[in-house]
Amino acid sequence: MVYLFGNVQIISAPIPMDAHNTSIAPIAYLTPVGLIIAWFSEKKRPNAFLKFHIRQSLGLYLIGFIYGVLTEFLWGFLSIPILSIVMYVGIVTLLLLGIMAAAEGSQTPVPIVGSAIQKILKRI
Numbered sequence: 001m002v003y004l005f006g007n008v009q010i011i012s013a014p015i016p017m018d019a020h021n022t023s024i025a026p027i028a029y030l031t032p033v034g035l036i037i038a039w040f041s042e043k044k045r046p047n048a049f050l051k052f053h054i055r056q057s058l059g060l061y062l063i064g065f066i067y068g069v070l071t072e073f074l075w076g077f078l079s080i081p082i083l084s085i086v087m088y089v090g091i092v093t094l095l096l097l098g099i100m101a102a103a104e105g106s107q108t109p110v111p112i113v114g115s116a117i118q119k120i121l122k123r124i
Contacts, residue, residue, distance in 0.1 A: 025053040025102035029095045032061060053102045055124055056110055059117030060098065064091045 028038035028050075035057050042050045067087055094110045101108045109115050 022049070022102070022105050025050050026099045028053050028057040029060075029099045029102065035061065049105070049107060051124070052107045052118070053098065055121040056098050056114060056117055057095070058124065059113065059121055060091055060094055060110065063113065064088065067091075 024038050024041045027034040029035075035054065038050060038054050038057070042054060064087075071084060094113070098110050101110075109118060
């Protein structure tokens with residue numbers, strides 16, 4: 001819609017059908033606490049878009065956690081610092097890509113692991 005106020009023209013973009021979920025979905029990627037907030041919000045108002053991003057975020061956090069546990073307890077004496085740096089920078093990059101997709105209102109899986117995350121966590 002276009003509104004005219006004197007010489008000023010204001011263009012209003014349409015608001016998405018459910019702006020609540022498009023504003024909550026990026027929060028799921030920010031911290032594990034944000035993931036919990038998004039989880040309870042989705043349980044209160046079920047939505048496939050929000051559920052998609054909760055699965056993506058949960059999967060990325062689980063990958064980071066599992067990698068951390070494996071390197072700490074199983075490979076502690078064999079860990080390679082540069083590999084850990086690359087892994088964690090990769091996870092943060094994927095989280096940022098997830099935030100951008102959620103903010104745009106897109107259900108695009110994160111690269112490399114996103115499709116697998118959706119298949120593994122499909123019951124969530």
